[in-house]
Each structure stands twice: as C-alpha cells, then as structure tokens.
Amino acid sequence: MRLVLLGAPGSGKGTQATCLKTELGVPHISTGDMLRAAVAAGTAMGLKAKAVMDAGQLVSDDILLGMLGERLTHDDAKAGFILDGYPRNLAQADALDHLLAKIDQPLDAVVKLDVPNEVIISRCEIRFKAEGRADDNPDTVRKRLAIYAEQTAPVADFYARRGKLQVVDGVGELSEVTARVKRALQDRSAAVHG
Ligand code: B4P
Numbered sequence: 001m002r003l004v005l006l007g008a009p010g011s012g013k014g015t016q017a018t019c020l021k022t023e024l025g026v027p028h029i030s031t032g033d034m035l036r037a038a039v040a041a042g043t044a045m046g047l048k049a050k051a052v053m054d055a056g057q058l059v060s061d062d063i064l065l066g067m068l069g070e071r072l073t074h075d076d077a078k079a080g081f082i083l084d085g086y087p088r089n090l091a092q093a094d095a096l097d098h099l100l101a102k103i104d105q106p107l108d109a110v111v112k113l114d115v116p117n118e119v120i121i122s123r124c125e126i127r128f129k130a131e132g133r134a135d136d137n138p139d140t141v142r143k144r145l146a147i148y149a150e151q152t153a154p155v156a157d158f159y160a161r162r163g164k165l166q167v168v169d170g171v172g173e174l175s176e177v178t179a180r181v182k183r184a185l186q187d188r189s190a191a192v193h194g
Contacts, residue, residue, distance in 0.1 A: 053134075
C-alpha cells in the first residue's frame with residue numbers, strides 16, 4: 001500500500017499514520033519528523049530548516065525531495081509507505097509523481113483529513129502547552145494554515161483530477177477517524193479491483 005495522507009497542519013496525519021502503519025505493514029514516512037530529527041541532530045540542513053519551520057514556513061522543495069528520495073530507497077519502503085507531510089505544494093506533487101514513476105511504484109490512494117481551522121488551532125494550542133513546539137503557538141499556526149490554504153490545498157485538486165482523492169472527516173475520537181480512513185481505503189480498493 002502506497003498512501004499519501006493530506007490535510008492541514010494539525011489535522012492528525014501523523015497521529016493517524018501511527019495508528020495505521022502496523023495494520024498496513026508499511027512504514028510511516030513523515031517529512032516533518034525527518035526535518036525535526038535533522039534539527040535535533042544539528043546537521044547543517046537541520047540548522048537551516050529550523051528557522052524556517054519555527055516561523056511556520058515551508059522548507060525548500062530541493063531539500064525535501066532529496067530527503068524523501070533517499071528515504072524511499074530504504075528496504076522497508078519496498079512494501080509501500082504512508083507518506084505524511086509530503087507533498088505540500090504542486091511542485092512537490094509533480095516531483096513525487098516523477099519519483100514514483102521512476103521506481104515504478106505509483107500511489108494507491110490519497111486520503112485527505114478534513115478538520116475545521118478552529119479545531120486545529122485548539123489542538124495545536126494543547127500540544128504547544130504540553131510540548132512547547134515553536135510552530136504550534138497560535139500565531140504561527142494561523143500562518144501555517146494560511147500557507148496551507150494557498151499552497152497545499154491545490155494539491156488535493158491535483159489528486160482529485162487523477163481520481164485518487166478521498167476526503168475523510170478528521171474530527172472525532174482517534175479510533176473513529178482511523179475507522180473512517182480504513183473504510184475509505186477499502187472503498188478505494190473495491191473501486192479499483194472490482
Ligand atoms: P508536520 O510535522 O507535517 O506538521 P503537523 O502539524 O505535526 O501535522 P499533523 O497533521 O501530522 O498533526 P498531528 O497528527 O501531529 O510539519 C511541521 C513543519 O515541517 C512544517 O510547518 C514545515 O515547516 C516543515 N515541513 C514538513 N513537510 C514539509 C514539506 N513537504 N515541504 C516543506 N516543509 C515541510 O496532530 C496534531 C495534534 O492534534 C496532536 O497534538 C494530536 O495529538 C492532536 N490530534 C490528532 N488527531 C486528533 C483527534 N482526532 N482528536 C483530538 N486531537 C487530535
């Protein structure tokens with residue numbers, strides 16, 4: 001299963017990927033986690049990315065594509081993956097298409113988690129108080145939501161035009177949302193395989 005989870009920052013992509021990865025038997029590849037690991041390791045790329053992330057902006061497409069291309073060569077990704085946080089703009093969506101065509105591993109499904117902005121702001125505020133992630137402070141979350149609306153929302157249309165997009169209500173108990181995503185994947189599989 002090669003799955004992309006789309007959704008605004010704080011919509012629960014990472015949370016749902018963690019719930020789904022064992023069941024689907026594929027790794028959870030989060031570009032946000034990879035960038036935070038690079039920041040924590042103090043690499044040159046991490047230091048460059050930190051300021052951008054703390055300000056709620058997107059890190060450069062070149063850095064992301066290099067990082068993701070390398071990650072997809074790992075053995076565990078041969079069986080598929082749940083991609084969380086990528087693509088975040090149309091250039092990244094295009095780059096992903098080319099990358100996957102080159103390794104002959106097209107996407108099976110794209111699921112978007114739909115969550116209203118006010119719910120997102122309150123979720124991130126809770127995490128900000130608990131974990132102190134700089135990009136979770138309410139002003140930065142609003143900035144991230146604006147960037148999402150401008151740059152990432154068109155990615156959903158990109159996949160809708162290819163007949164790959166499914167939209168799932170991301171509000172509710174974690175297990176409820178997981179069940180909705182699983183149902184969407186089953187529907188998709190039934191539609192493709194009959
Ligand atoms: P991410 O790490 O991707 O952002 P995130 O806000 O953590 O998103 P996610 O949707 O995974 O939310 P989560 O499950 O954690 O990106 C961080 C930054 O990295 C970006 O701003 C950017 O700078 C950079 N970056 C990453 N990818 C990039 C790319 N491709 N290009 C350029 N830059 C990139 O959930 C959020 C909170 O809600 C959690 O506290 C969770 O517990 C809670 N929650 C989840 N589901 C819930 C539910 N059903 N009910 C109640 N609470 C819930």
